[in-house]
Amino acid sequence: xKTAVIGGGASGxxxxxxxxxxxxxxxxxxxxxxxxxxxLATGNGxxxxxxxxxxxxxxxxxxxxxxxxxxxxxxxxxxxxxxxGLGINPYVGELGKVYPSSLxxxxxxxxxxxxAERLKVxxxxxxxxxxxxxxxxxxxxxGKDNAYEAEKVILASGGKASPQLGSDGxxxxxxxxxxxxIIEPFPALVQLKLKGQYFKRxxxxxxxxxxxxxxxxxxxxxxxxxxxxxxxxxxxxxILQISRNVxxxxxxxxxxxxxxxxxxxxxxxxxxxLLSLRFNKIGYKSMEDGMVGFINKKLITVVLMEAGFDxxxxxxxxxxxKEIYKIIDILKEWxxxxxxxxxxxxxxxxxxxxxxxxxxxKTLESAKVKGLYLTGEILDVDGxxxxxxxxxxxxxxxxxxxxxxxxV
Ligand SMILES: Cc1cc2nc3c(=O)[nH]c(=O)nc-3n(C[C@H](O)[C@H](O)[C@H](O)COP(=O)(O)OP(=O)(O)OC[C@H]3O[C@@H](n4cnc5c(N)ncnc54)[C@H](O)[C@@H]3O)c2cc1C
Numbered sequence: 111x112k113t114a115v116i117g118g119g120a121s122g123x124x125x126x127x128x129x130x131x132x133x134x135x136x137x138x139x140x141x142x143x144x145x146x147x148x149x150l151a152t153g154n155g156x157x158x159x160x161x162x163x164x165x166x167x168x169x170x171x172x173x174x175x176x177x178x179x180x181x182x183x184x185x186x187x188x189x190x191x192x193x194x195g196l197g198i199n200p201y202v203g204e205l206g207k208v209y210p211s212s213l214x215x216x217x218x219x220x221x222x223x224x225x226a227e228r229l230k231v232x233x234x235x236x237x238x239x240x241x242x243x244x245x246x247x248x249x250x251x252x253g254k255d256n257a258y259e260a261e262k263v264i265l266a267s268g269g270k271a272s273p274q275l276g277s278d279g280x281x282x283x284x285x286x287x288x289x290x291x292i293i294e295p296f297p298a299l300v301q302l303k304l305k306g307q308y309f310k311r312x313x314x315x316x317x318x319x320x321x322x323x324x325x326x327x328x329x330x331x332x333x334x335x336x337x338x339x340x341x342x343x344x345x346x347x348x349i350l351q352i353s354r355n356v357x358x359x360x361x362x363x364x365x366x367x368x369x370x371x372x373x374x375x376x377x378x379x380x381x382x383x384l385l386s387l388r389f390n391k392i393g394y395k396s397m398e399d400g401m402v403g404f405i406n407k408k409l410i411t412v413v414l415m416e417a418g419f420d421x422x423x424x425x426x427x428x429x430x431x432k433e434i435y436k437i438i439d440i441l442k443e444w445x446x447x448x449x450x451x452x453x454x455x456x457x458x459x460x461x462x463x464x465x466x467x468x469x470x471x472k473t474l475e476s477a478k479v480k481g482l483y484l485t486g487e488i489l490d491v492d493g494x495x496x497x498x499x500x501x502x503x504x505x506x507x508x509x510x511x512x513x514x515x516x517x518v
Pocket of ligand 1: 117145151154275278485486500
């Protein structure tokens, strides 16, 4: 049986291997000049390929519960075993993130390619599928100059995140042409742009803190970890983590804010005790000088101005309780309005896509077209930062590859 896999990304490679192991004659059609380019970029070149803390709660989408079957069918243990079987020794980093112990994303791509080659999976690269048709039980996979045929098709063309790595959203058109409805995609895991006048002055400052996204009605989401001030606002894993939920609210037309806590280890009261003791000891110093050694020097003037001080030469010892709390409010709850987000080019994943209710949640076969399977980011499933998106790619790819070649 001939199986065509459209897209040689993470889920496509996995689907090809699973189908070929079941005896299918598999060809991958990839529009770029080689498969797996995005895999090389994952985890800052280290490929955070899964997470020890797997749970459906780490995934989002309109009918997200329908993804649970697939995540359980090819679960964390099966994923670790699969990759160990190919030679990938797991290294577990912070927050349960799993990497190959080589800390090279290229190792993950290499072993997938070796296995595909061993199973005689064909790769046709520089081939963009521009049309997909089915007639009399056979699919036509049509490119600009050539067309191929197959009995089964696995559509693994990704979402819209990082189009420079191949996934430019044209796969949605293929799905739409076969009767699928697309839930409007938006970037997930992307940096947020914030309103603030001082970002240029504090660009590059990093610290461990907590970010909270909120509207005037509710806290949307919060996360902690390394935070980095940039020219346009804030970057770092916690902002990526909350971005999906923040953008969802922005898309509803709501005003959204984030607040930054630079001292999550201290309550406001603790911080008051610490600062008042400090300012008592060095009461002869100006406020500006008195903060040296407490926060990054580039931040001092900005924090004091944001706290509403005009005279930065005022002596520390002269600050009253209310004034010290004004500084603490900025250190613990620096508030910014979210004005937007970076583009698809910088996004690491896509929210939205083909509704999970339009595929069989056990096999990922399309409910619209028999013999068509959908995998990975083209489906309306997006995971948190930390290995969850690749786990979805492996789980969905394996499931589609397996069932497309078993249920004839
Ligand atoms: C910079 C970056 C870092 C990331 N880091 C991590 C990480 O560490 N951990 C994690 O879990 N997730 C990470 N992700 C997310 C993860 O890489 C994706 O969720 C995952 O690769 C999606 O797999 P996919 O198979 O659905 O799509 P993709 O990997 O995007 O593959 C789709 C493939 O289809 C091809 N294609 C598209 N349209 C066509 C067409 N019409 N014809 C032929 N071929 C086509 C594309 O060229 C591409 O090769 C990262 C993403 C980015 C961008």
